[in-house]
Structures are given as C-alpha cells and as structure tokens.
Amino acid sequence: MISHPSRHCTVELQALPSRIGQVRRIVSAQLRYWHLDSLIDRAALGVTELLTNVHLHARPDKTCTVELELLLDRLTVSVRDHDPRLPVVDDADPLATCGRGLAMVAAMSESWGARPDGDSGKVVWFTLPATMATSEPFAAAHPPRRAVEETHARPFPEVEQVGPGRPQPAPARSAVAG
Template sequence: MVSKPSRHCTVELQALPSRISQVRRIVTAQLRYWRLDALIDRVALGVTELLTNVHRHAGTDKTCTVQIELDLDRLTVSVHDRDPRLPYVHEPEPGATGGRGLALIAALSESWGVQPHGRSGKTVWFALPTPPLVPLFTADAVYGSATTGPLAEPVVLESVATGDSAHTPARSAVLG
C-alpha cells in the first residue's frame, strides 16, 4: 500500500504583535521552500487573522501553536490555543474596526472550521487547494539523457537564512 505523503511545519509562540509578524515570515519561508509561492499572500493573511484573534480573545495565556500541513493537493493551516471559548462568525457593527476575521478566513479558504478540545482549548483551521507542483528535478536533468547529457555541475538550492549561518532553515519544527 502506498501512503499519501505529507509535510509539516509547527511553530509555538506567544500571540503578541511582534511574534505574529515573525511567524508570518517563517510561514512564508516554508511555503517558498515547498514551492507554494502562489499561496503565500492568502496563508499569511489567514495566519495573521487567527493569531490576532488569539491575541485579542485568549485572555492572559496567549500561548499557541501554528501548524501548516501539506498533503498532495491541500494545504491546511491551524492555530491551537488554550482558550476553550469557541469563535463564531458575526456581523460587525458598521464602522467597527474588528470582528471580520473569521468571515475573512471563510472568504479566502476552500474550507475552515473549529475543533474544540474541551477545557484544554481549541484549534481553528483553514484549508486551501495547492497548485500543481512542478518537479525540482527530472530524471533527465539528474541522470542525463541522450539529448542533454549529464549535468556538468551540481544544482545548489538556496536555503532560508536566519541567525549566523546562511545554510540553516527558519527556526521552526520543519519536517519535509
């Protein structure tokens, strides 16, 4: 049996404004690594909205976990926090500066939802279809073909630079 491959990226944080922008950069770097540049704007906006909700509504414990999971044809983004109160979509008052976050999540995603975890909190998630991926390498490019021959030099891929080394990935729990 062939199982469906997936990739994960998990970031734990305090949902504070400075950390929200940092997580947005980490998520953007991860999507670029996965070659999903077409999803960056929607995912960054969705993550910002969900983390802003944690910042505004989760009380004093702003600890949360952002997870993005890539399956073959779907990217799922989730934010787990420790506040058991469930969010809901409501019609904001005219001129209100807030109250549109979940409506925005619904508009930018293919699907979304809330999974309660009893007293230990909840997970709010949204999903997007992934565009068709173009392979990094083809067998002809790696092994050569009768018309192209083998590569003269190895292909070097750039990595996301954080800290002192230009060869370290963004600071997150990244698999894949």
C-alpha cells in the same frame, strides 16, 4: 521551537503583535520552500487573523501553536490555543474597525472550522487548495458554499464551516502590524 519535516511545520509562540509578524514571515518562507508561492498571501493573511484572535480573546494565556500541513493537494493551517471557547463569526457593522477576521478567513479559504482540543483548548483551522499553484484564481474555480457538521466521536460537537457562505465583508485591515 520550529520543526519542519518535508511537509509539516510547527511553530510555538506567544501571540503577541511582534511575534505574529515573525510567524507570518516563517509561513511565507516555508511556502516558498515548498514551491507554493501562490498561497503565501492568503496563508499569511489567514494566520495573521487567527493569531490576532488569540492575542485579543484567548484566556488564560496567549500561548499557541501554528501548524502548516501539506497533504496531497491541500494546505491546512491551524492555530491551537488554551482557550476552550469556540470562535463566532460576527456580522460587523460597516464602520467597525474590527470583527471581520473570521469572515475574511472564510472568504479567502477553501474551508475553515474550529474544534475543541482536549479539555481546555481549541484548534481553529483553514485550508487552501495546493494544486492552484499554477491554475486559475481560486474565486473563479470554487463557488461560495457553507456547511455545518457535527461529529459524535468526541464529547463536544465539532463545528465546521466550509467556504464563504455569507456576504463578503468590506475590506478591513488587521490590527497587527508587521
């Protein structure tokens, strides 16, 4: 099911390799529709990495929801799944062929994080500044930063990591084609 009011788009899917490529194309088309062409590459990369994590790690099933939300000058891309385990950024071995997805999301986004979603699930998200559609490159405009916050409004702590606060990983390819 796809719904897209003026500044909101939701896609429900099974995180399978063939579907991940379709969602990447949906994200690209939606950002073109919103005239945010300069965000397409980063948003498509980020959603690919988050959906690949669902495909590789989520239990009990691969059902998930991708949501794009444009509020003021910020695009938020989130992936909700049914696995309550929060993701962890690993320090991947330089020769490893996987394990860099969240580090890439952190490096290319303005902020990112993960939070529990009810009793059995989580939401992993990242943001991109939408005002940069006609401005200078993101890396020059925003120096790397990182923060960890806890909130006590929920029964579980919410973890937020902002910016690429660790050394940049070596370039890696996604395990999902499409």
